[in-house]
Amino acid sequence: MVFTLKINGAPHEVDVDGDTPLLWVLRDVLGMTGTKFGCGQALCGACTVHLDGQAVRSCQTPVDSVGDSAVTTIEAIGQTPQGAALQKAWLELEVVQCGYCQSGQIMSAAALLKDTPKPTDSDIDAAMSGNVCRCGTYHRIRAAIKHAAGV
């Protein structure tokens, strides 16, 4: 079935089964590989994208559920004020190690700051505990979110 998806401001037409996870549409069909596959079960957050500004796990988001929602991925999150501030903070505080989970980390953090511009530690715990980092960059993720938020 053909779906027209609004991704990072541009329409994309894809012909896949309706139950195909958005993750694989982005990565394999459209070649946008910044969004990562980590677990396939919404347990790690590596595949986080935004639907109308809300963080969702694209590995558990069937393409037929997206509808007219605006999809934003890591490739375009820098065009939002939260995304730009977070990417800058990530660089200033040298958050990344292997980097594989960081697309999802930044997407979750951007959704957090959009709703909660001045997050507390417990806000950060709640918003970010769905995102796994096996390198253990959590100290710097927390610090960078605070740095970006100016708290």
Next chain:
Amino acid sequence: MMDGPIPREQITDKAAVSRRAVLQGAGLLLGFALTDASTEPIFAAPASRVVENEVAATFAPNGFIRINPTGAVTLVMPMVEMGQGVYTSLSMLLAEELEVKLDQIQVQHAPPNHALYANSIIGIQNTGGSASVRAFWTPLRQAGAVGRNLLIAAAAKRWNVDPVTCRAKDGVVFDATGSKHLSYGELVNAAAKLPVPSSANVKLKDPKDFTLIGTRAKRVDSAIKVDGRALYGIDARLPGMKLAAVAISPVLGGKAKTVDEKAALAVKGVRQVVNIDEAVAVIADHTGAAKKGLEAAAITWDDGPNGKVNSADIVKQLEEESTKPGAVARNEGDAGKALAEAAQRVAAIYQVPFLAHATMEPMNCTVHLQKDRCDIWVGTQAPTITQSVVAELTGLPKDAIKIHNHLIGGGFGRRLEADGTVLAVKIARHVDGPVKVIWSREEDIQHDMYRPYYLDRLSAGLDAAGNPVAWTHRIAGSSVMARYYPPYVKDGLDPDAVEAAAEPPYALPNIHVDFVRVEPPGVRTSWWRGVGPTHNVFVVESFIDELAYAAKQDPVAYRKGLLGHNPRALAVLSLAAEKAEWGSPLPARHGRGISVQFAYGSYTSQVAEVEVAADGSVKVKRIVCAIDCGMYVNPDTIEAQVQGGTLFGLTAARHGSITFKDGRVEQGNFDTYLPMRIDEVPLVETHVIRNAEAPGGVGEAPTAIVSAAVTNAIFAATGKRVRKLPIDSDSLKSSS
């Protein structure tokens, strides 16, 4: 670990690359043609394109430096980046002596080439063992200095002045007055024609003149990792590429019994079903279709000989085998006699579980197998081994196997193994055109090559004053070394399995340490971050803690008393204790624990502070780490590795355990093999000792040391000794 002879298949490479070939530039230097030579850095590559490894350049005085007339400086990275910061630290070593700024460079993954890129500590071109900076500290500085000397010589010749009157800075050569200057790009054509000085004879900078080494320079790979541009193996894309989802026999050695190919092929986008007995792959236009097709295939399995394997039997086998003497790692004095005569005796059994690596990037490999060549797109810690095994598997010559290495989304030792590539090639044999094989998270966890389960038996004798007069330690478990680097195992002794156990940092007059190799059936074992010391430091540092309490002494004071001969170990121990306010009062069911280690060429000590609730749940509140890794390259990287490495070890101590039932791994995804999450993270403080000792490794040190600090703290808080990992909260409940 990993020191020693070179595996046989690697040795022949060495003579093949002549000095002349080296001077002729990248194409010949690598011994195969450049099919898509590019000066484009991988970091600037568009996401839709996979960039070849090799860079052709006008000026290529050695394996590491490529400079073009445009001034583009490419540094070739002999070790792979998997988060540990090695692309930054190795670039800093080169750039310091080459006299270029880090933001003037681009980096490329080195192709497999033992002669040019082997790690001298490991013996082959493998990234691991916390050995990258240690091995390349001098060679890369020499390589940079050779480049600088040649560029300066070219400028001096142009100006007809003595080269010693010229200097280089930020990619530009200046004359004595500073009025004349030429950029490296303007000099490369002339420099390439000059005789290359011997790297052993170039003068290196005095460390006091370093402007880059030792600074908190920014990582060279950060920018591409915050906006989705970074390309990992899983991101490889090729024209006509198909995607494969794979199901591997859940029992090692089993075979597919029934496969509903028709149902799989009925799924939109599915093109093909490949059954190779040990695994079934569904090939499709995208991974979503491939996974759906794999599910529809409803595969049933014939378990084969390992269908009855279970964890209890594996442990029982270790318990039995560990009663027998093993290969002796160390025997000094007469431990048996001293034990018999001791005023007090202490004995204990320790156990650590099988562990999965659970890298964030699941196992994957893209293969294009053609009649006369095989291209592999993968992130690997072992490019030369990968090339060799694919050559063997395909029957193609090694130089027809093109390894396109990538950034690695977490290695931790998993990418030292080529099993994922072997499986992908076996599948690709049946596929026309390139195919990317991606394992599900469950396949990744259940078909890992695990850190071995070890069972250790220890005994010690104390004299009347509580000092240890006898120490015996028997380690029983799988030998990774015997499979991976067989020549390193002599007379049954696996040097990795006993590392940090054969040579504890303490003065122990009568000591006997041996190793009993016990291979569990139906389980593949391999290297896991921290290797031998990750297991042994937990055991040794727990047991020395037991001795301190048996001697009724403070654990820090007791260790200090045994470290008089070992000033660097004493210094890190003292620093960690001081920074953690060792000895200051704590509330009930709170405790501090300490551990100290010498491994990977570095001295490390940690103090953990924990709180154990009445229900037994453990909160690790704070970890203070002191590290002496000699001369260092980037203190910010050290701090990052201490933070992350500590959490990696702590995750395992708290949650990590792979178990078997009916030949199958019982864990599958992050809900059953638990990662640490942000809300569980303790404070981690890093204190780096600055000195002029030889550089030591950092990436694994904090992983190896943390478990004992935490379990010793649990003992201080509860009086309960944790002798088996992971920590079992039920055993720590308050008895009141």
